[in-house]
Amino acid sequence: MVRKAFSAIALGLLYLISLLPLRFLYFLADGFYFILYYVVGYRRKVIDQNLQNAFPEKTATERELIRKNYTHYLADMVVETVKLLTMSAKQVRERVTVSNTKLVTDAFNAGQSVIGVLGHYGNWEMNALRFSQLFKERRVIVYKPLSNKLFDRMMMRMRSRFGATLVAMKDTARKLVEFRREPTVTVLVGDQTPARSDIKYFTQFLNQPTAVFLGPEKLAKMTNSVVVFCDIRPTGRGHYHCNFVPLYNSPKETAEHEITDTHVHYLEEVIRQKPQYWLWSHRRWKFQPQDVFGQDAAELTMAPLNTLQASA
Numbered sequence: 001m002v003r004k005a006f007s008a009i010a011l012g013l014l015y016l017i018s019l020l021p022l023r024f025l026y027f028l029a030d031g032f033y034f035i036l037y038y039v040v041g042y043r044r045k046v047i048d049q050n051l052q053n054a055f056p057e058k059t060a061t062e063r064e065l066i067r068k069n070y071t072h073y074l075a076d077m078v079v080e081t082v083k084l085l086t087m088s089a090k091q092v093r094e095r096v097t098v099s100n101t102k103l104v105t106d107a108f109n110a111g112q113s114v115i116g117v118l119g120h121y122g123n124w125e126m127n128a129l130r131f132s133q134l135f136k137e138r139r140v141i142v143y144k145p146l147s148n149k150l151f152d153r154m155m156m157r158m159r160s161r162f163g164a165t166l167v168a169m170k171d172t173a174r175k176l177v178e179f180r181r182e183p184t185v186t187v188l189v190g191d192q193t194p195a196r197s198d199i200k201y202f203t204q205f206l207n208q209p210t211a212v213f214l215g216p217e218k219l220a221k222m223t224n225s226v227v228v229f230c231d232i233r234p235t236g237r238g239h240y241h242c243n244f245v246p247l248y249n250s251p252k253e254t255a256e257h258e259i260t261d262t263h264v265h266y267l268e269e270v271i272r273q274k275p276q277y278w279l280w281s282h283r284r285w286k287f288q289p290q291d292v293f294g295q296d297a298a299e300l301t302m303a304p305l306n307t308l309q310a311s312a
Helices: 002-018 022-039 044-054 060-083 089-095 102-109 124-131 149-159 169-178 215-223 258-273 289-293 295-299
Strands: 096-099 114-118 138-143 165-168 184-189 202-205 208-211 226-236 239-248
Touching (some): 002 149, 022 060, 060 124, 089 096, 089 124, 096 124, 102 114, 124 138, 124 226, 138 149, 138 169, 165 169, 169 184, 184 215, 202 258, 226 258
Parallel strands (some): 096 239, 114 184
Antiparallel strands (some): 202 208, 226 239
16 A cells, blocks of 8 residues: 555656656756766666677777766656656657658558567657657557556556557557558567566577567568568657668568567667667576576577577
């Protein structure tokens, strides 16, 4: 009961804070960054280890600069996401520009739906709200429910404010089957970490074997949907550009894991260009191949990672 009351109070405060101008919220973000970086050293060990594994060729000074810039951006993203609770559709449009939407409309005209894959790069929440305004056809956002029910409802309301259909990860395949008679564009975050019991495949990502979900590939093949990458790039403080990049028009003709490897490696190239905008504080590499597939997997080199898959 106490926890529920505390969550309700916190939720109310967030809504009040979201009414403040974004330029003022960035002052709060600067203070938040100072505390995160200089006072508490937010997840320093996790970030440092992730950066060291991903960029062994960089010096310690270069990696430290990435951590510093990432922490500052993380503070910005926190206040931007709070602002999204009350940001108008017009304000979102002014802050997120989009290109190459013709890829999606061409797919609709050809009788196909679209699977859009993105990563935890830039402010994916703000871009999701912009995505919600782009097409008249059904827009589906796949999400992972939060354990706190009050905050989960808050995030669902925020993400669906401009007409998107929210679908929990575990229900995605069933829902897309329900929507099969209408054109849909479905966006999924492709770099989430599967639970150990859900890991079926490892690929090479940022210089190390990485467990990945096969959902985007399986859904694309199941529905014969065009696959695009949602390439989100920050263009200024609180401003972004999203470009729809073509990956596959005929997913059923692709080799096993080809779609997965392609969207993961595309994201890696984006991260390498400006790494401070990716979610480095996440424990992305909790599992290694030998943890899932046994000690024999430890003897495999990086080159044949495509073979690291469950036998089931």
